[in-house]
Amino acid sequence: MVELKWKGKVEKEDIISKTNEIKPFHIIDIYPSINIDSKVDDRWENLLIWGENKVVMNSLLEEFKNKISLIYIDPPFATGGNFNLKIQIGENGNYIDDIAYEDKWKEGLKSYLDFMRERLILMKSLLTNSGSIFLHLDWHISHYIKVIMDEIFGYDNFRNEIIWAYPAASVKTRRYFIRSYDTILFYSKSDDYIFKDDPNIYQEFSNRVKNALKKDDKGIYYYRGGSHNGKKLSRKVYVEKEGIFPRDVWSDIPYIRANTSEYQGFSTQKPERLLKRIILASTNKNDIVTDFFCGSGTTLAVAEKLVRRWIGCDLNKHAIHMTRKRILNIDKSNDILDWKKIYKKKPQSFKILGVRKMEELDAIAYKLLKRKAQDNKIINKSPNLYVKIHQHDNKINVELTDYEIPFIDLISDKVKENIKSFSDWIDYWAVDFVPQNNIFKNMWFSCRTPKVRTLALKSDIYQYDISGIYNILVKTIDIFGIETIVSHEIKLA
Ligand SMILES: C[S@@+](CC[C@H](N)C(=O)[O-])C[C@H]1O[C@@H](n2cnc3c(N)ncnc32)[C@H](O)[C@@H]1O
Numbered sequence: 001m002v003e004l005k006w007k008g009k010v011e012k013e014d015i016i017s018k019t020n021e022i023k024p025f026h027i028i029d030i031y032p033s034i035n036i037d038s039k040v041d042d043r044w045e046n047l048l049i050w051g052e053n054k055v056v057m058n059s060l061l062e063e064f065k066n067k068i069s070l071i072y073i074d075p076p077f078a079t080g081g082n083f084n085l086k087i088q089i090g091e092n093g094n095y096i097d098d099i100a101y102e103d104k105w106k107e108g109l110k111s112y113l114d115f116m117r118e119r120l121i122l123m124k125s126l127l128t129n130s131g132s133i134f135l136h137l138d139w140h141i142s143h144y145i146k147v148i149m150d151e152i153f154g155y156d157n158f159r160n161e162i163i164w165a166y167p168a169a170s171v172k173t174r175r176y177f178i179r180s181y182d183t184i185l186f187y188s189k190s191d192d193y194i195f196k197d198d199p200n201i202y203q204e205f206s207n208r209v210k211n212a213l214k215k216d217d218k219g220i221y222y223y224r225g226g227s228h229n230g231k232k233l234s235r236k237v238y239v240e241k242e243g244i245f246p247r248d249v250w251s252d253i254p255y256i257r258a259n260t261s262e263y264q265g266f267s268t269q270k271p272e273r274l275l276k277r278i279i280l281a282s283t284n285k286n287d288i289v290t291d292f293f294c295g296s297g298t299t300l301a302v303a304e305k306l307v308r309r310w311i312g313c314d315l316n317k318h319a320i321h322m323t324r325k326r327i328l329n330i331d332k333s334n335d336i337l338d339w340k341k342i343y344k345k346k347p348q349s350f351k352i353l354g355v356r357k358m359e360e361l362d363a364i365a366y367k368l369l370k371r372k373a374q375d376n377k378i379i380n381k382s383p384n385l386y387v388k389i390h391q392h393d394n395k396i397n398v399e400l401t402d403y404e405i406p407f408i409d410l411i412s413d414k415v416k417e418n419i420k421s422f423s424d425w426i427d428y429w430a431v432d433f434v435p436q437n438n439i440f441k442n443m444w445f446s447c448r449t450p451k452v453r454t455l456a457l458k459s460d461i462y463q464y465d466i467s468g469i470y471n472i473l474v475k476t477i478d479i480f481g482i483e484t485i486v487s488h489e490i491k492l493a
Helices: 012-018 055-065 109-126 143-153 207-212 272-282 298-305 317-328 358-372
Strands: 026-031 046-050 068-073 084-087 094-102 129-135 158-165 183-187 215-216 219-228 233-238 288-291 309-314 350-354 384-392 395-404 428-431 445-449 468-478 485-490
Touching: 012 109, 026 233, 026 317, 046 298, 055 207, 055 309, 068 143, 068 272, 109 129, 129 143, 129 298, 143 158, 143 183, 158 272, 158 358, 207 219, 219 298, 272 298, 298 309, 298 317, 309 317, 317 350, 317 428, 317 445, 384 485, 395 428, 395 468, 395 485
Parallel strands: 046 309, 046 350, 068 129, 068 288, 288 309
Antiparallel strands: 026 350, 084 094, 129 183, 158 183, 215 219, 219 233, 384 395, 428 445, 428 468, 468 485
């Protein structure tokens, strides 16, 4: 077998024995399902995990070894650049740029290949025997990863090199041809893998065929031309489906544009239609679909709409928050099987887990502030959240009344200029009317989305059936990703 070697490449056996950093997950939030009708499985909760994916995968192995049907990943491409995330502020929705992740590698390609190889080995252990993996890469990295994949998954399990060709933005360079495609490598774990012929994954007919389609009482047909012994022949060909079984060049899926409802404000966001084709071709309903570099949550949103179970992970807290909001608002997004319709269904139950403690999580958000303020002496002081509880007999609702940031001096003028009211700091808030075991359970929420910038300042009314003392929890997440929770005791006679 051909193998790629580089200086310092670690033996596979050593990776497996050393890659064993397991950290227990802790629950950050629980989102019980309101969508009882189409619940996939009563015991299952989809998982969104905030953490470094090597640790996350290791920690998942105990429960999910050989259990995952599909892995799609869209990792950094070792470009050496920064990827920006646009943070939107308050009601007016103006953007400030933040670095979503840095695609920089200390020792260049070598360290990138080490990083990817370790993770690909773990992914293989998580995949079920009939499972598949799709690696979204680009022109300058895919060949290296191909050879590494052959080593891990086997040369014979390479199924396709998919070319996702999209119209390129006009680039000024005349030093090389304009780059206008990504590469997706598709491998299966074994020869016995799921791959389905589903009309919903079909590519449209070419314009030439579309223009030639005719209809009679037997159906839709076109004339296929040809010649035999110098004689021109043509015959009627009836088409059974609206399109053709997909080839490995996908030029029918446009890139996400900022004016579409799908756009989440994430610079490397991939189209839902791309994931629709991948998920429908290689999984059955209820199978587990995962994305360990989930970004804005495209894979998870599509898995949710196609009634698959899902697990997503990202080390960037903003990506986790963006995905949370995307899943919570999924009912307002386009239906994946009939794009002209709205999906309308509420999400299945999901949990947000962390492999770090809450304080560490917030320390990251504070770091973001520090960087913006160019000041290293920040004191970790939490914001002050003020709420008012409205009570009428056994009916309660909560109102946000103020939010103060103690480190206001550290915040850039660019951000401050956009804050007109206290609520402009807040991106999301939620209420747990009946907390249990100190874990925040979302019973009502309001949040801003890229297109809808209003935030409700009063929650819906919650009616209690049993009298007693309750400690209501109110949680906010601000534009920097800082989470604040306050608790209020209420007495119901
Ligand atoms: C190209 S983006 C994914 C975009 C995604 N496909 C979408 O449609 O939004 C890559 C993501 O990988 C995350 N990431 C990079 N290294 C990671 C690691 N070691 N563990 C977990 N996430 C990582 C980044 O934070 C980023 O959100």
